Amino acid sequence: MTTGDSALADNGRPKPRWKQDPEGVRSDILAVALAEFSNNGLSGARIDEIAAKTRTSKRMIYYYFGDKQRLYQKALEAAYRKVRSGEEELALDHLPPRDALRRLVEFTFDHHRRNPDFIRLVMIENIHHGDYLRHSDLIRNLNETAISRVDAIYRKGVETGEFRPGLSPVAIHWQISALSFFNVSNRATFSLLFGEELHTEDGQALLRRQVADSVLRFVQSAPL
Amino acid sequence: MTTGDSALADNGRPKPRWKQDPEGVRSDILAVALAEFSNNGLSGARIDEIAAKTRTSKRMIYYYFGDKQRLYQKALEAAYRKVRSGEEELALDHLPPRDALRRLVEFTFDHHRRNPDFIRLVMIENIHHGDYLRHSDLIRNLNETAISRVDAIYRKGVETGEFRPGLSPVAIHWQISALSFFNVSNRATFSLLFGEELHTEDGQALLRRQVADSVLRFVQSAPL
DNA sequence: TGACAAATTAACCAGACGGTACAATGAATG
DNA sequence: CATTCATTGTACCGTCTGGTTAATTTGTCA
Numbered sequence: 001m002t003t004g005d006s007a008l009a010d011n012g013r014p015k016p017r018w019k020q021d022p023e024g025v026r027s028d029i030l031a032v033a034l035a036e037f038s039n040n041g042l043s044g045a046r047i048d049e050i051a052a053k054t055r056t057s058k059r060m061i062y063y064y065f066g067d068k069q070r071l072y073q074k075a076l077e078a079a080y081r082k083v084r085s086g087e088e089e090l091a092l093d094h095l096p097p098r099d100a101l102r103r104l105v106e107f108t109f110d111h112h113r114r115n116p117d118f119i120r121l122v123m124i125e126n127i128h129h130g131d132y133l134r135h136s137d138l139i140r141n142l143n144e145t146a147i148s149r150v151d152a153i154y155r156k157g158v159e160t161g162e163f164r165p166g167l168s169p170v171a172i173h174w175q176i177s178a179l180s181f182f183n184v185s186n187r188a189t190f191s192l193l194f195g196e197e198l199h200t201e202d203g204q205a206l207l208r209r210q211v212a213d214s215v216l217r218f219v220q221s222a223p224l
Numbered sequence: 225m226t227t228g229d230s231a232l233a234d235n236g237r238p239k240p241r242w243k244q245d246p247e248g249v250r251s252d253i254l255a256v257a258l259a260e261f262s263n264n265g266l267s268g269a270r271i272d273e274i275a276a277k278t279r280t281s282k283r284m285i286y287y288y289f290g291d292k293q294r295l296y297q298k299a300l301e302a303a304y305r306k307v308r309s310g311e312e313e314l315a316l317d318h319l320p321p322r323d324a325l326r327r328l329v330e331f332t333f334d335h336h337r338r339n340p341d342f343i344r345l346v347m348i349e350n351i352h353h354g355d356y357l358r359h360s361d362l363i364r365n366l367n368e369t370a371i372s373r374v375d376a377i378y379r380k381g382v383e384t385g386e387f388r389p390g391l392s393p394v395a396i397h398w399q400i401s402a403l404s405f406f407n408v409s410n411r412a413t414f415s416l417l418f419g420e421e422l423h424t425e426d427g428q429a430l431l432r433r434q435v436a437d438s439v440l441r442f443v444q445s446a447p448l
Numbered sequence: 449t450g451a452c453a454a455a456t457t458a459a460c461c462a463g464a465c466g467g468t469a470c471a472a473t474g475a476a477t478g
Numbered sequence: 479c480a481t482t483c484a485t486t487g488t489a490c491c492g493t494c495t496g497g498t499t500a501a502t503t504t505g506t507c508a
């Protein structure tokens with residue numbers, strides 16, 4: 001029906017059947033790829049399926065990304081960038097060390113929960129022994145900030161005597177990451193084996209407090 | 225060359241070209257499958273590759289296991305059984321609560337480190353949202369012991385006043401698991417982003433102590 | 449406006465891979 | 479030793495899937 005689907009535009013010239021939009025196409029592909037790889041893994045994801053969920057075609061994927069592995073790598077990088085950008089909001093400098101650390105832990109815990117796709121991609125990348133992250137240049141720079149943020153809080157705490165000296169900032173960060181990450185990554189099997197209780201709303205609130213408490217208790221020099 | 229490869233045995237009758245060994249074949253397949261799935265994931269693993277690494281043929285895999293998914297499920301179950309069986313050694317009843325808990329944590333930490341294949345299978349199963357563990361009957365029973373072991377120690381500690389009351393044994397177990405699991409599961413990406421220092425021999429010794437300390441500090445009512 | 453590069457479409461392909469058909473060989477039973 | 483069934487070997491198949499070929503359309507700029 002109708003003029004809208006005609007091959008001729010109003011001016012009588014042949015109507016453009018598609019518009020060029022390289023950046024749009026690229027980011028569209030990347031977003032779909034991220035979701036698909038996150039759901040199915042590198043080998044589990046299907047290029048045809050990614051293409052189908054895109055507004056463009058399979059050919060475009062190869063045009064812009066070369067092959068499946070490079071697409072995966074770009075998706076991984078995009079995921080890291082997206083997540084890191086969401087971490088910048090945090091302003092802790094003005095808080096006393098204990099409050100700052102607690103807020104950092106709680107933020108990390110929440111942030112991981114909010115980004116299950118990212119967590120799953122990192123799991124997948126670990127299954128691949130980090131082979132794709134290793135060959136990614138852009139990523140290496142995003143590490144420093146996380147450590148230095150912990151370091152700043154920790155140093156201040158040691159100065160005020162609230163935190164005990166001799167701990168490693170990297171190890172403290174490791175501890176925070178481990179608990180926040182595991183909460184998302186192993187939800188399925190843990191729930192199956194030990195019940196859903198920790199993954200209800202109440203259970204998650206409990207764990208959030210527990211994780212913060214445990215990190216604080218670990219770092220503090222005095223009790224309470 | 226020579227008589228050994230002849231089609232006739234010494235007695236002149238046709239030589240058996242193969243011996244029957246159902247259980248051997250089955251467990252052989254299972255062991256290879258476990259390694260392959262652990263390395264490559266469910267979709268990444270190749271039946272032909274598994275068959276090649278077996279002393280038998282692809283045909284046997286289908287004869288005994290039906291299809292790829294069922295093979296994966298059996299491998300997963302086998303992994304759980306193998307790991308759980310290695311946990312039985314532990315005898316903690318005679319120890320005072322703090323020592324018992326520390327030993328339990330250290331044991332769990334070491335045990336996870338010793339079984340990276342198992343960890344990887346669990347990661348993979350979580351990628352699949354636990355779909356295969358969910359439909360496995362034999363597994364459900366293996367959960368109780370882990371919790372009750374923590375529970376026994378914790379109760380005793382609360383009685384003696386060494387541990388503070390009001391904590392959840394499941395949540396304590398969760399905490400121990402999280403730290404021990406993450407140490408293995410995320411080694412690749414963590415090392416890439418934050419350096420190898422925590423995964424040297426010294427680094428692992430440090431983390432082991434840190435994990436035990438942190439759990440103890442979390443549970444204890446009084447400091448130190 | 450015309451030529452050239454960038455972007456996009458549509459159809460196609462070769463190999464990989466999960467799975468099967470069928471015959472042959474072993475062991476157990478009577 | 480004949481029968482029977484579980485086990486194993488060989489060869490094969492259909493489809494899925496990553497990747498490609500080639501032609502067409504759109505934007506740009508001299």
